[in-house]
Amino acid sequence: MNVQLEDCHSKRRAILNSTLTLIKDYGFHGTPMSQIAKHAHVAAGTIYHYFDSKETLIVELYVETKEKLAEAILMNYDETKTYKERFFQFMINQYNFYINNPSALVFLEQYLNSPFAKNYPEKDSPLFLEKVIPFFVFGIENGVFKNIDSRLLGPTIKGTLVAAANFRLAEQMIYSEEDIIEVVQIIWDGIKKQ
Amino acid sequence: MNVQLEDCHSKRRAILNSTLTLIKDYGFHGTPMSQIAKHAHVAAGTIYHYFDSKETLIVELYVETKEKLAEAILMNYDETKTYKERFFQFMINQYNFYINNPSALVFLEQYLNSPFAKNYPEKDSPLFLEKVIPFFVFGIENGVFKNIDSRLLGPTIKGTLVAAANFRLAEQMIYSEEDIIEVVQIIWDGIKKQ
Amino acid sequence: MNVQLEDCHSKRRAILNSTLTLIKDYGFHGTPMSQIAKHAHVAAGTIYHYFDSKETLIVELYVETKEKLAEAILMNYDETKTYKERFFQFMINQYNFYINNPSALVFLEQYLNSPFAKNYPEKDSPLFLEKVIPFFVFGIENGVFKNIDSRLLGPTIKGTLVAAANFRLAEQMIYSEEDIIEVVQIIWDGIKKQ
Amino acid sequence: MNVQLEDCHSKRRAILNSTLTLIKDYGFHGTPMSQIAKHAHVAAGTIYHYFDSKETLIVELYVETKEKLAEAILMNYDETKTYKERFFQFMINQYNFYINNPSALVFLEQYLNSPFAKNYPEKDSPLFLEKVIPFFVFGIENGVFKNIDSRLLGPTIKGTLVAAANFRLAEQMIYSEEDIIEVVQIIWDGIKKQ
DNA sequence: AATGAATGAGTCTTCATTCAT
């Protein structure tokens, strides 16, 4: 059954969720395993049934969170739309994901700026690598964007979106769809050819 | 004597420099005080003559590093130049600072994405707050930029520059002045009015 | 099983006993947690499962030791005896407790003359406060003793008994029941009415 | 000159006074040398011109404080008075010393119940050993007191007086001469022959 | 004599991890 399937690793999920929540507020090293256990309502030892170590837990949390981000970005993907339209859809989806998952936003940023990212460069979301990145590479290779390296393009785009999401979250206000579009327009104006 | 003056807090400086260097590679909690002491060639206890705690050390390191960034950004400031020219100068200076101080770049990003930044929001570089931020605010208020909130503009600009600097550093190549200008152009195109 | 029950917190007891023994010889700050752990045959970290801190450990040790003193004092309590007879019983019991638990004697005195006693005035043995103190208060209020404040009476009585116990322990001799009674007689003669 | 003489070791006195004051509030191990230095307005290193170590400082402070106690006890000594009268004078003097020097009272009690007293049993006030103790020994040997060991008599007397002094200090009230005499009467009644 | 920066051994405490139940 589906329920069965979802439930069969419910403790694993609880652990991951608790880790995400706690790291948002206290950071990696401010979040001891004992606290994760308590927050997830499991015994400390139980965490080690699902994860080899705290390091593993965090890296796996990163991969899964990034995967969810990729899924969100790819929502309502419509090949029939123009590249620009699909670009805007990607951006809006990403923005909305951050707004709806602030813990994920904080965690992802923290992770990417920590030694973890350098120590496990190969650990990343398959969906992101296989679907999201290539979309932008396509844009560059086909002359949609200025002729800049794709590895530069990505952070540029992300930097602005993340900044916007953080800002909106800090203000604790709900913004309209147009606000989001305005931000994406800034990005688009910066990178589009000509 | 000049030497005397420079030396007068040489241990404090050595501690700050060692902290910056080690945090770049190992992160906040991967850098024990004992290691900082060893790297700075001082006794562990000596650190506590200059800083109340590890937390204080890191926060003060942030403020001083940011201050240096502000100084670098403001270099060769020329009121007679156009706003756009000064904007480009700011950007190029900031970019060069990152390229010449990769540890600072990594540290600043790590700090801003850590719980520290949230716990000590008032701890920041006076020079940055009084000179750099107002320059951009001026641009917004005088219709140079799109009408976006200054707190959104800053991260947008920084995000792209940081991404570019990180990318160039990772490649371990030396780029020409034109490469830098190209990046700044992307930013400018995105945020300028019209 | 009884053994099971006694064992159920055997480590906690071992820690308390070791603390008492070591403090007797080396004082509070001459007794590091590591030494307590070693003496109790537990890991250093284990102490922190049972006590929040060294301070807590010492305060709880005080309360429990005082409780045992109170239990000892109240042994063979017989309401049908005269007040004077019960007073002598109390005194003899207390004296014997000190003789049989020299560590407790030294520890209690050290504690009461340390900043601990001032910092945690509310931490004390319930049994002592509810049964022992009221017995002496009764004596005062019913004209058995001179009309002195009960808070003055207690220390007076205790001072003499403690001095006697310390003296006997230092001599390392075994004294007869009459010796004890002689000391109690001194106290009684001093405080009884008339 | 006298002033010269008093002044010539003014720093030594300042250190001793500061130590006494701080230990009263924070205990031996709650009083670091650095704090003593600060309170005495001297450099940390200066303490080591006058005392070999912290341990030495405390032991010397004990001897000097006890010496002052002995001087106070012996004030207005009048050989022509009866033994009982001189006994009462001794007691009242001691009591007054405690009331006027609460720091000394706390310090002396703390010291005597610490490992110091056991580690340096030979370190004590000469005046106390040569004048005060013999006075009480005389009383025992000449049948004034009950036939108890002098080493038991001393603590008995002291215990009551100290308790009374502590009690009065805690109440922060000023008591009349008669109150003091009442306490001494309790002691006297307890130990006098018959 | 006096200073106070510097030292580093030693302390309390935390926390990732293990393992018997």
Add this chain to the structure above:
DNA sequence: GATGAATGAAGACTCATTCAT
């Protein structure tokens, strides 16, 4: 699978003491 008591290595920090000035 699940538990949580127990572990002990490692960390932040303190503080008595020294010594160049």
